[in-house]
Amino acid sequence: MSIILQSTYRIRTAYIFVLIFIFALPSFGQKKAKLIYPKGTITTSDVLPQVLKAEVIGIQDGDTIELKFVFTGKKAGHRKDMPLRIRFLHVNSPERGKPYYKVAKQFTSDLCFRKVVQIRHEGNFDRYGRLLGELVLPDGKVLNKELVKKGYAVHFKKYSSSAEYSNLEIQARNKKIGIWSLEQVNLGKL
Numbered sequence: 001m002s003i004i005l006q007s008t009y010r011i012r013t014a015y016i017f018v019l020i021f022i023f024a025l026p027s028f029g030q031k032k033a034k035l036i037y038p039k040g041t042i043t044t045s046d047v048l049p050q051v052l053k054a055e056v057i058g059i060q061d062g063d064t065i066e067l068k069f070v071f072t073g074k075k076a077g078h079r080k081d082m083p084l085r086i087r088f089l090h091v092n093s094p095e096r097g098k099p100y101y102k103v104a105k106q107f108t109s110d111l112c113f114r115k116v117v118q119i120r121h122e123g124n125f126d127r128y129g130r131l132l133g134e135l136v137l138p139d140g141k142v143l144n145k146e147l148v149k150k151g152y153a154v155h156f157k158k159y160s161s162s163a164e165y166s167n168l169e170i171q172a173r174n175k176k177i178g179i180w181s182l183e184q185v186n187l188g189k190l
Contacts, residue, residue, distance in 0.1 A: 062107065
């Protein structure tokens with residue numbers, strides 16, 4: 001009797017493995033899933049408009065957002081055919097797990113999520129396929145500057161020599177607001 005049960009168990013197990021193999025096989029070899037949007041709801045282009053306006057559909061952290069705009073140009077790298085990510089120029093906000101990470105991310109979300117914004121850019125991308133730019137809010141304020149003013153980001157001197165951003169950081173540090181209220185500022189990997 002136990003030989004019959006063992007045989008039945010082996011047949012069922014083999015059958016399950018065959019089904020898994022058949023259904024999983026088509027997914028092997030695919031690099032990434034293409035996002036499917038209802039026709040006309042997302043702009044797709046292989047050229048970046050000089051004046052880029054789009055809705056913010058994702059907040060990665062305090063200094064990186066995602067737009068309802070798919071860029072198919074070569075400069076997008078591995079993010080080609082995916083919603084365009086914007087890395088804010090001149091600033092660096094705390095990384096995940098660091099103090100003020102959640103505050104900076106929430107601040108960015110509160111000001112721009114699900115809003116149509118304008119991105120000022122020069123067409124430059126970082127190594128992760130993110131467009132580098134300044135985010136102009138519907139009220140005309142620049143989110144990058146607002147983050148530094150509130151002490152939720154620092155002037156990213158490694159990649160920016162802007163005197164304006166440097167002065168905004170000095171003002172926030174003197175007021176001891178945001179990250180400057182901490183004894184020691186450590187934003188994580190820079």
